[in-house]
Structures are given as C-alpha cells and as structure tokens.
Amino acid sequence: MELGLFRWLSNISRDKLLDVAFLTGLSIIVSLVFYSTISANGLILGNDGSVHLARAQEFLNVGYISLDNLGWTPPLYQILLTFLISFTGITSADQLILLVKASVLVVNWLFVFSVYLFGARFFNRKTGLVASVLLFFCFPMFEINMWAGYTSVLGIAFMLLLFLYLPLSVERKSYMVIAGVSAFGLVLTHQLTMFVAALILVPVMLFLLIKTRGKGVLALVFIVIGGGVAFFLYYIRAMLPYLGGLIEHVFFAQKAMVYQISATSLSAFWSNFGFVLILGVAGLFVAAYKLWLEKKHVRNITLVFGFIVPLILAESFVFGLYLPFHWFVYYVMPFMTILAAVLLFFIVETFSCYFRVHKANLKRGYVRAVFVFLIVLSCFALVMRGSVLGTSISEAVPFYSYSDPMALQAGQWLKTNYPEPATVVVTSAPGFWFSAFCEKTVIAATAPTVERNVISESILDLSYEIETPLTLLRGYEAKGDISSETYVSLNGVWYLNAFSSITGDFISYDIDGVHKELSLSQMSRFYNLTITDDGVHVLTIVYANDDVLLTQIQSIHETSYPTQVSWSITPVDRQVRNVSLQLTMFLSLYFNFEKVYLPGILDWENPWDNPTNVSDTHWAVTNFYKDTLIDNYIATYDEQNQVHYALQFNDLPTWGNIGALGNLQVDAFRFSYEFDNINSGKNVSFSYQTLTFSEDSYYQSVPLTQVREMFTAQPVWYYTVNSRDYIDFINENNVGFLVYDKFQLDTKLIKSPILNLIYSNDRYAIFKVEQFFDCVS
Numbered sequence: 001m002e003l004g005l006f007r008w009l010s011n012i013s014r015d016k017l018l019d020v021a022f023l024t025g026l027s028i029i030v031s032l033v034f035y036s037t038i039s040a041n042g043l044i045l046g047n048d049g050s051v052h053l054a055r056a057q058e059f060l061n062v063g064y065i066s067l068d069n070l071g072w073t074p075p076l077y078q079i080l081l082t083f084l085i086s087f088t089g090i091t092s093a094d095q096l097i098l099l100v101k102a103s104v105l106v107v108n109w110l111f112v113f114s115v116y117l118f119g120a121r122f123f124n125r126k127t128g129l130v131a132s133v134l135l136f137f138c139f140p141m142f143e144i145n146m147w148a149g150y151t152s153v154l155g156i157a158f159m160l161l162l163f164l165y166l167p168l169s170v171e172r173k174s175y176m177v178i179a180g181v182s183a184f185g186l187v188l189t190h191q192l193t194m195f196v197a198a199l200i201l202v203p204v205m206l207f208l209l210i211k212t213r214g215k216g217v218l219a220l221v222f223i224v225i226g227g228g229v230a231f232f233l234y235y236i237r238a239m240l241p242y243l244g245g246l247i248e249h250v251f252f253a254q255k256a257m258v259y260q261i262s263a264t265s266l267s268a269f270w271s272n273f274g275f276v277l278i279l280g281v282a283g284l285f286v287a288a289y290k291l292w293l294e295k296k297h298v299r300n301i302t303l304v305f306g307f308i309v310p311l312i313l314a315e316s317f318v319f320g321l322y323l324p325f326h327w328f329v330y331y332v333m334p335f336m337t338i339l340a341a342v343l344l345f346f347i348v349e350t351f352s353c354y355f356r357v358h359k360a361n362l363k364r365g366y367v368r369a370v371f372v373f374l375i376v377l378s379c380f381a382l383v384m385r386g387s388v389l390g391t392s393i394s395e396a397v398p399f400y401s402y403s404d405p406m407a408l409q410a411g412q413w414l415k416t417n418y419p420e421p422a423t424v425v426v427t428s429a430p431g432f433w434f435s436a437f438c439e440k441t442v443i444a445a446t447a448p449t450v451e452r453n454v455i456s457e458s459i460l461d462l463s464y465e466i467e468t469p470l471t472l473l474r475g476y477e478a479k480g481d482i483s484s485e486t487y488v489s490l491n492g493v494w495y496l497n498a499f500s501s502i503t504g505d506f507i508s509y510d511i512d513g514v515h516k517e518l519s520l521s522q523m524s525r526f527y528n529l530t531i532t533d534d535g536v537h538v539l540t541i542v543y544a545n546d547d548v549l550l551t552q553i554q555s556i557h558e559t560s561y562p563t564q565v566s567w568s569i570t571p572v573d574r575q576v577r578n579v580s581l582q583l584t585m586f587l588s589l590y591f592n593f594e595k596v597y598l599p600g601i602l603d604w605e606n607p608w609d610n611p612t613n614v615s616d617t618h619w620a621v622t623n624f625y626k627d628t629l630i631d632n633y634i635a636t637y638d639e640q641n642q643v644h645y646a647l648q649f650n651d652l653p654t655w656g657n658i659g660a661l662g663n664l665q666v667d668a669f670r671f672s673y674e675f676d677n678i679n680s681g682k683n684v685s686f687s688y689q690t691l692t693f694s695e696d697s698y699y700q701s702v703p704l705t706q707v708r709e710m711f712t713a714q715p716v717w718y719y720t721v722n723s724r725d726y727i728d729f730i731n732e733n734n735v736g737f738l739v740y741d742k743f744q745l746d747t748k749l750i751k752s753p754i755l756n757l758i759y760s761n762d763r764y765a766i767f768k769v770e771q772f773f774d775c776v777s
Contacts, residue, residue, distance in 0.1 A: 022129055023116070027109055029136075034108045035101060037142055037393070041401040043408060043433075046148025047444075049100050050403075050432035056081035073151045076188040077107070093408060093436045104145065107154045111334075114160040119338045121164055122291075122299050123345075130341035131334075137385050139272045139392045140333050146393075146400040152330055155193030158186040160334060162197065163306065166223070167208065167298040183223045192324065196313065196331050200305045207301050258491040259449045263326035264314040271392065272329060273336065274385040280307075280336035283343030290342070307335040402431035406763035411437020413759055414737065414766060422736030425459045429741045430764060443733065449493050458726040459735060462752060464529040465724040466537045466556050470693035473554060473563060475527055475539050478748040483525070483541060484554070486563075486690070488643055489697040496588045497692050498645060502543075504584040504668075507569075510577040511547050520550070529725045537723045547572055550581070558721050561710050562648070566687035567673075571680050580654075582672040585690075587645065591638040593666040596658055597704070598624055599631035604704060607660040619667075621659040626652045633708050634658070636666050642695040644702070648711050651686035730769060738767045 038045050055078040084099055112132050119128030135141050144152055162182035169175040187194050201223075262268065269277055284307055291300035310331035316323050407430030414424070415438045423441045426434050435442035445456040458465060462477040472487035472494050481503040487494040502525070508517035523543040530538050536557045543550040549570045556563050569579060587593050595604045601622060602610055611620035624634075635646035636658075647669060656671030675684050689711060695701050699716055729735070738755065745765055750757055759766040 026132060030109050030112050031105050034105055034145055038101060038104055038145055040397045042405045043403055044097050045146045045400045047402040047431040048148035050436055052078050052081060053096060053100055054435055056085060073190055074188045076185060077151045077154055096436055104150055107150050111153045111157040114157040115334050118160045118164050119341055123342060127341045127345055130344060131338040134276055134337040134340055137276055138333050139389055140330050142393055143396060144330050146396055151190045155186060155190030156334060158182050158189055159193055159197045162186060163302045179223055180225055192327060196310055199309050203305055204302050208298050257322050257324050260326040261317050274388060275381050276340050279340035279343045283339030286346045287339050287342040402429050403433035406761050407434060408437050410761055410764045410766060414438040423733045424737045424739060425456050425735055426739040427741040427744050454724055455729050458724050459729050462726050464527055464539055466539060467722045469719055470697050477527055478746050478752055480746055481521055486692055488692055488694045490694050495590055498585050498587050506582045509579040511574055529723055531723060537721050556721055561715055562689040562691040564689055566685060568683045568685040569678060570683035571678050573680055575677060575679050577677040579675040579678055580672055585669040587667055589665055591643050592640045593636045593638050594664045595637045596666055597635045606664050607658055617662045619659055619661055621657040623657045626654050635707060637704060644707050645692045646707055647688055647690055649688045736769055740765045
C-alpha cells in the first residue's frame with residue numbers, strides 16, 4: 001500500500017503537489033479565519049443568520065417552502081440548513097449556532113475556491129492562488145460575514161462559477177450542465193446577485209453568440225433552463241401580479257438607500273481595499289490588454305463587465321437611481337482581487353524578464369538594493385493594510401454583535417421558567433437570535449434606515465403614533481423626559497425634528513396664598529389615542545397634581561396638513577391665581593435650522609442678527625411679546641435639508657423667544673401663556689398649530705413665502721393619516737414579554753404599571769407584560 005501511494009505521488013507533478021498543499025492550507029485558513037471572525041463576540045455575529053435558521057425550522061415544521069419568504073431571500077441556503085438540521089437531528093440552541101457556523105465555513109470555502117478557479121481558468125493557477133489570498137486583505141470579505149450575508153457570499157460563488165464555465169460550455173457539453181446548475185443555484189440564492197449577473201450576462205452572451213455564429217445557443221438554453229426553472233419555481237407566482245410596479249420600486253422608490261452613498265465614496269473604497277484597490281484598477285487595463293492579445297475576447301468581456309457593472313451600480317445615485325449601493329461593493333471585490341493578482345504577476349514577470357535580459361550589465365549591489373527595497377515596500381504595505389484591517393474588524397465586531405452569551409443565558413432562563421407559547425419583543429440586541437434561545441416568536445427592533453418595524457418601536461417605547469406622509473407624531477409613556485416628538489421624512493426615513501420635554505415645560509400659580517412653580521415632570525401623566533367619528537386622530541396627554549389638571553390635545557385630520565394643539569388648565573377644587581404656563585419646542589440638532597421668520601423682528605434671519613440677550617459666544621435669544629407681535633405666524637427653515645418648521649397661534653402667547661446656539665443653529669421656540677385667575681369648576685384654554693415637513697416628502701418645492709399657505713391648504717390625493725397604539729399591538733400579537741438591551745433601557749419603564757421586571761443580567765432585562773390596560777387607558 002505504501003509503495004502504491006509512493007508511486008501515485010511520484011506521478012504527480014511538483015506544481016500540482018504545491019497546488020494541493022496550498023489549497024489545503026488555504027482551506028484551513030478559511031476555516032480558522034472565518035470561524036474566529038463570526039465568533040468574535042463569544043457567540044455569533046450578525047442578525048440575519050437567526051432569520052435563516054428560523055426559516056429552516058419553519059420548513060421542517062410545515063413541510064413546504066412558503067412564498068412569504070420572497071421578501072427576504074430565496075430559500076437555497078435555508079434548504080441547506082434544513083437538510084443539516086434534519087440529518088444531524090440537533091435541537092439545542094448552542095448546537096444550532098454551531099451548525100450555522102459550519103455552514104458559513106462551507107459557503108466561504110466555496111466562495112474562495114470559486115475565485116481561485118476563476119483566476120486559474122482565465123489566466124493561470126498562480127493568479128488564482130494570489131487572488132484568493134488577496135481576499136483576506138479586503139474588509140468587505142469580513143464585513144459580509146459579520147452581518148451574516150451568507151446568501152450573498154453563496155450567490156457570488158455561483159455567479160463566478162456561471163461565468164467561469166459559460167465560455168467553456170461552447171466546447172464541451174458537460175460544462176453546459178455545470179453552467180445550468182450554477183444558474184439554478186444563483187437564482188435560488190440571492191435576488192440582487194441574480195440582478196447583477198443578468199446585467200453582466202447580456203453583453204457576454206451576445207458576443208459569445210456572434211463569435212460562435214450561433215453555436216453558443218445550446219449553452220444559453222442550458223442557462224435559461226437552469227435559471228428559468230428556479231425562477232418559475234420560486235418567483236413567478238408571487239411576482240406576476242406586481243410586475244407593473246416592480247421597476248419603479250426597485251430603481252426609484254427605495255429612497256432609504258441614500259444612507260449607503262457614503263459607503264461607496266473613494267475614501268470608503270480605500271478603507272475597504274487599501275492597496276488591492278490600486279492594483280485592481282491598474283490590473284483592469286493589464287488584464288484586458290493581455291486577454292485581447294491572446295484573443296480570449298469572451299473572457300475579456302466577462303472580466304471587464306464583471307468589474308465595471310457592480311462598480312457603476314455602486315455609484316448609480318449619480319444617475320438618480322435608488323439601489324442598495326453599499327452591497328454592490330461585495331460584487332466588485334472578487335473581480336478586483338483577480339485583477340490585482342494579474343497586475344502583480346505582470347510586475348513580477350516584467351522585472352524577471354528585464355533581469356534576465358540585462359543580467360550581465362546589472363551590478364549585484366544595485367540588484368540587491370532594488371530587491372531589498374521591494375521586499376521592504378511589500379512588507380510595509382502588508383503591515384499597514386493589516387493594521388487598518390484589524391482596526392476595522394475590531395470596530396465592526398461590537399456593531400454587529402446583535403447577540404452574545406448573555407442573551408443566550410437570558411433566553412434559556414425564559415424558556416425554562418415560562419415554557420408557554422408567547423410573543424417576545426426585543427431590542428436590536430439580542431435581536432432575532434433570541435427566538436432560537438427561548439423558542440418563542442420574536443419581534444425584533446430593526447434599523448429605521450433599513451426597514452422600520454413599527455410594532456417593535458411602539459411596544460418597546462410604550463408609544464402612541466399618528467403618521468401622515470409629511471409628519472410622524474409620537475407620544476411616550478416612558479422615554480426619559482420626552483413627552484412627545486415630531487419627525488419628518490427624508491428619503492423615506494423618519495428623522496427626529498422637534499420634541500417637547502416635561503423638564504422644559506413649567507407651570508406656576510398661586511393657591512391659598514402660596515406660590516408654586518414646578519415642571520411638568522413633577523406631575524402625573526396619562527395618555528389616550530382616539531379617532532373621532534369624522535376621522536380626526538387625537539393624542540391626548542393629561543398632566544395632574546392635587547391642584548390643577550393640564551390637558552394637551554394634539555389632533556391631525558386628513559383634510560389639513562398642520563397639527564392642531566390645544567391646552568386647557570383646570571383647577572381641581574380651589575381657585576388658582578397668577579397662572580403661567582411656559583412651553584418649549586426643542587428643535588433637533590440633526591437639522592441645520594438657521595433662518596427664522598419672526599414678524600417685524602427677524603425676516604428669515606438668525607437670532608444672532610437681532611438678539612435680545614447674548615451669553616458670550618454660547619447662545620443668543622430674540623424675544624417677542626403679545627403686544628408687539630404684528631402677526632401670529634413664526635417659522636424656521638433648514639436650507640441644507642429643505643425642512644420647514646412653523647407655528648401659527650390661534651391665541652397669541654404673552655411672551656416668547658427663539659434661541660440659537662453659538663454655531664447659529666436654532667435650538668428652541670419658547671412661549672408662555674398667563675392668566676390672572678381661574679375659578680374652581682372653570683377652565684381656560686388656548687391653542688396653536690404646528691407644521692413641519694421636508695420638501696423631499698412633499699410633491700413640490702415650497703418657497704418660504706408660501707409655507708404659511710399650507711396651514712389652510714387642502715392636502716393632495718395621497719395624504720392619509722394612520723394611528724398606532726402600543727396597547728393594540730400587544731393584544732394583537734399576544735406579546736407576553738419585552739427584552740431590553742440595558743444600554744437602550746429607560747429606567748422609568750420599571751415604574752410602568754403594565755411591566756413587571758422578572759429577570760436581569762449584566763446586559764439584558766426581561767419584563768413580563770401584565771394584562772391590565774384599563775388603568776393606563
């Protein structure tokens with residue numbers, strides 16, 4: 001046996017032995033690197049992996065693949081997980097996590113190996129080996145695994161295999177089968193990868209058909225059959241009714257993707273790829289010229305379009321398209337490493353050729369100096385890149401740590417002590433992984449820029465919402481000192497615009513000869529959200545103590561843009577005198593409100609231009625009074641983001657001011673209402689209207705002189721109003737528990753009458769929802 005093995009090894013060439021050894025070592029490195037990467041937080045990084053696992057378990061439970069999964073990702077990777085779970089029979093959370101990690105290693109190995117094959121087939125084995133090594137110097141390779149984009153990794157691998165065997169399939173029918181299977185796997189793995197591959201495939205296939213004078217039709221048929229069957233099996237039934245609006249949605253309606261534009265800047269590319277970026281861009285020209293000389297035009301087109309198409313898609317915001325810009329960086333990566341490897345070998349071959357030709361004329365000292373310089377330069381580049389890469393990975397680990405061992409501990413405690421079925425609402429950490437830990441249905445908070453989850457937001461914040469296309473009004477039972485907030489929509493994402501603080505609003509009065517002054521935070525607070533018979537959505541906040549009741553009513557109707565705000569002050573059982581209620585509208589510093597209209601005082605200027613009081617360079621305020629205010633309308637404007645905020649008083653306040661910080665940002669509107677006396681059993685009231693919106697969410701630009709007209713304008717056809725109540729969400733979804741990351745926990749929640757703290761560790765707190773909502777309503 002030993003003699004036979006020796007003969008087999010002796011028949012293998014030295015190069016092939018080196019390739020086998022290198023690929024074996026590379027496989028070990030892939031396993032070690034990516035296992036340690038995704039396990040960097042002590043459990044598993046990313047949130048999407050838990051969703052894939054939940055889908056796989058759903059497939060096992062119901063016995064079929066639901067089309068509800070279409071909005072997530074195609075099911076191939078989840079089918080792989082389903083097979084592994086069924087084959088191994090494991091059920092415990094820690095074993096399932098280990099299973100997901102094992103699948104991740106297989107997916108990444110396939111991706112790295114596909115890059116090697118692509119480079120080896122298009123150029124030579126050494127190019128493929130170097131290209132696969134260069135992947136480890138690209139941060140996106142680690143990032144995509146840290147946020148659990150396993151389906152993207154698998155999809156890119158299938159895409160590379162498809163374009164690798166496509167030109168070969170013209171010559172050998174066996175390669176047609178491989179190309180067809182790759183197309184089938186690609187379509188069932190990831191929608192975005194399929195989209196990128198289709199754009200690259202069109203010019204490649206056209207050229208191939210022209211070059212082969214129609215002989216490539218059979219190869220195209222196999223690809224169409226492979227991809228078409230997959231598309232028909234999974235997509236077509238769900239997509240057919242919506243094909244009319246699909247293009248508009250994909251290319252023009254996903255404005256939320258604007259937040260990813262910064263991730264495709266030149267500095268971001270440099271941070272992601274370092275020296276690989278320079279080598280890759282330069283290598284594009286070298287590789288194109290090299291393949292052109294060798295008359296391998298199909299490979300040339302494949303490589304050039306494979307690099308340029310995802311690069312253009314990453315910068316498609318220039319053309320007004322709304323695509324997931326950052327994700328296309330992952331598709332640029334494999335082609336960039338292959339091109340970088342081509343350039344490296346071109347440089348090595350050029351220097352080697354030059355050395356052989358001029359060897360006799362070169363001095364040894366000169367050669368050694370150049371050689372040492374190149375070695376030092378290479379080492380310096382590798383060390384610097386390694387340092388940047390290490391820093392990027394260390395910064396990304398906490399960002400993508402949606403779950404950790406503490407979450408596993410909390411989930412297992414909940415599973416043991418409360419085994420009955422229930423829905424659990426959790427913060428972004430521990431995220432969807434908590435479902436695997438506690439074996440209950442989980443609704444997790446998500447990033448608003450990606451996809452706003454109104455259910456989790458409302459329940460976790462104990463909030464009430466009234467939403468229009470222009471404005472989102474939110475009231476909170478427990479969010480620090482915030483009583484209510486208003487948001488405006490920019491690129492499809494809600495951004496905080498203004499808020500009221502119970503520590504920033506004050507009431508003062510005399511009762512029984514005693515003067516009292518207190519903030520609204522010192523009073524009890526109650527909320528109620530209703531919809532009247534005529535369609536008015538009303539958020540009522542009642543503040544109370546032993547002396548007075550304050551009632552704030554904020555109402556929004558589908559027939560008008562502004563929010564109607566009214567206040568009433570009612571003595572409990574004794575007369576109150578010298579009543580003063582001071583209110584403050586704080587403006588978010590996210591926006592750059594600098595221009596202010598204050599009739600007769602500021603004509604779209606800044607309070608620093610006409611201040612009443614100034615504190616060094618820290619702040620300035622401009623006062624106004626009921627007797628001197630020549631109009632009932634005041635406003636401010638953020639020119640950079642085109643956001644408006646305006647007030648129109650139905651009852652003029654006694655006094656007020658507008659403040660600006662040292663950087664000219666307007667930070668607050670303050671005003672006060674005063675009353676001489678209010679008898680027991682009577683009340684006084686006043687009202688005003690607020691209007692805030694971004695021109696991005698409105699159907700046209702609004703000149704500053706015409707903003708006031710929107711207080712009386714009739715809304716356009718698309719204007720609708722929706723209300724949300726966290727109590728309704730709790731009842732509708734059978735929510736039994738809330739889990740908070742303590743870094744996001746408002747300690748005032750502990751005092752909530754509907755929540756009972758039942759568990760806490762160093763990172764997470766679990767509250768049981770008590771079913772007695774009448775006292776809150």
